[in-house]
Amino acid sequence: GKKQPHVLAVPFPAQGHVKPLMKLSRQIAKRGIKVTFVNIQCIHEKIVANNKNMSGDNINHNEEDNIILASIPDGRSPEDDPNDTFKLLESLRHSTPGFVTELIEKINISNPDQKISCLVADITMAWIFETAEKMGAVPVAFSPPSAAAFALVLHTPKLLQQGFLDANGSVTKSETISLSENVPTWQKNELTWSFSGDLQTQKIFFDCSKRISETVNQATWLLSNTCYEIEPSACDLSPNLLSIGPLLESPNPKSPPISCNFYSEDESCLAWLDSKPPGSVVYVSFGSLAVFSQQQLDELAFGLENSGRAFLWVVRSDLANGSRAVYPDGFLDRVGEVGKVVEWAPQERVLSHTSTACFVSHCGWNSTMEGAGNGVPFLCWPYFSDQYHNQSYICDEWEIGLRIEPGENGIRTRDEIRGKIDKMFCDDRLKKNAVKMKEVCAESVGEGGSSYKNLEMFINHLVE
Known part of the structure; x- marks a missing residue:
């Protein structure tokens, strides 16, 4: 029989990494290519638990999608703290190559006409490429x-060599780092790996970035969830980068796709949105990792309430520094139907909903692409890593958002929050620019667009 291509997809075990790789996998599978998507066991269990569309038999197999969910152990011992990301990073690097090798061998024996021919891995897992080569994938x-965040990582060896960074990844020579005059600069404590006040953590993240720059060139292809038109200068800094984004959900899929949520989506907010006037709702979500002090949550609650606007607020069960949030006295009663609080939302369906006016966001790149791709302007509240630089794109480069500024003590006050919400509703320039962004993104992923052509080129090579 003719050999069929078969892709093994290996994400980094975080919500913001698993989701876009699953979207890419769906694009590949849609063209009739089989994809085995492999998560570490604890993440696999979360995804399966939160998949309403999967029952008994088809739990690991969605025929129509050509996607199979598989899992491998994470290599940690029972006494390790399950919430220690750094321990996880270390154990993954040592254990994953062996587990992935075994998985590929098993797949190849049971599918001799559909052996693993390609291994797509997150850049943070680029050390797995040696295994890929060994296994003939x-x-x-x-x-x-963003392409800019990737370019910064690629430039770390050079920045170290030229003395702009020290061994901890701290900036030594100036207040900022600039890679090109057309890419927003990075403030010294706003680099992808910055953790001001915790050098040990910062060094672990910085070493991870250095490792990416050393291992990623082993890849034959380098795909990025961005589009050339929104960050051309940054794309030009990495000539081998193929932009294939923004990876967005198709608005009304025939069958509900495998979701990759670590939390269960509360779809009741969609009917609630239906009941609100067009362009009236403030959507508030800080992604899967950000946490806040109780004081900051109180300020946000009062800011939303005092704005007098309808709001949909995503409050994860661990948002208050790892615990459940406590609302100000009587808050939920007072806001009544004007506000809705959910634990996790079907974000893209919220952002594409006509009632949604703006997005109070931590500015993670997935959220940035989903907001921009749906023409929704931003109120920016970055938490860490690349989110500050994404904020610069949103506010300064694309002019589709405003910053919610922290005060002296780092707290964003209720008056600042309310003031920026008011300003957003008074300034239609932001909305106009956001709608333009939506058109640019749609053109890029639409037939004949730059991202569309790059993805086609990659997929055609898989089939050859």
Whole structure:
């Protein structure tokens, strides 16, 4: 029989990494190519638990999607703290190559006509490419953040060599780092790996970035969830980067796709949105990792309430520094139907909903692409990593958002929050620019667009 291509997809085990790689996998599968999507066990269990569309038999197999969910152990011992990301990073690097090798061998024996021919891995897992080569699979790197964030990571060896950074990843020579005059500069404590006040953590993240710059060139292809038109200068800094984004959900899929949520989506907010006037709702979500002090949550609650606007607020069960949030006395009663609080929302359906006016966001790159791709302007509240630089794109480069500024003590006050919400509703320039962004993104992923052509080129190579 003719050999069929078969892709193994290996994400980094975080919500913001698993989701875009699954979207890429769906694009590949849609063209009739089989994809095995492999998560570490604890993440696999979360995804299966939160998949309403999967029952008994088809739990790991969605025929129509050509996607199979598989899992491998994470290599940690029972006494390790399950919430220690750094321990996880270390154990993954040592254990994953062996587990992935075994998985590929198993797949190849049971599917001799559909052996793993390509391994797509997150750039943070680029050390897995040695395994890919050993197993005869084409190594492909997938970069979930912006092209600018990727360029910064690629430039770390040079910045170290030229003395702009020290061994901890701290900026030594100036207040900022600039890679090109047309890419927003990075403030010294706003680099992808910055953790001011925790040098040990920062060094672990910085070493991870250095490792990416050393291993990622082993990949035959380098795919990025961005589009050339929105960050051309940053794309030009990495000539091998193929922009294939923004990876967005198709608005009304025939069958509900495998979702990759670590939390269960509360779809009741969609009917609630239906009941609100067009362009009236403030959507508030800080992604899967950000946490806040109780004081800051109180300020946000009062800011939303005092704005007098309808709001949909995503409050994860661990948002208050790892615990459940406590609302100000009587808050939920007072806001009544004007506000809705959910634990997790079907974000893209919220952003594409006509009632949604703006997005109070941590500015993770997935959220940035989903907001921009749906023509929704931003109120920016970055938490860490690349989110500050994404904020610069949103506010300064694309002019589709405003910053919610922290005060002296780092707290964003209720008056600042309310003031920026008011300003957003008074300034239609932001909305106009956001709608333009939506058109640019749609053109890029539409037939004949730059991202569309790059993705086609990659997929045609898989089939050859």
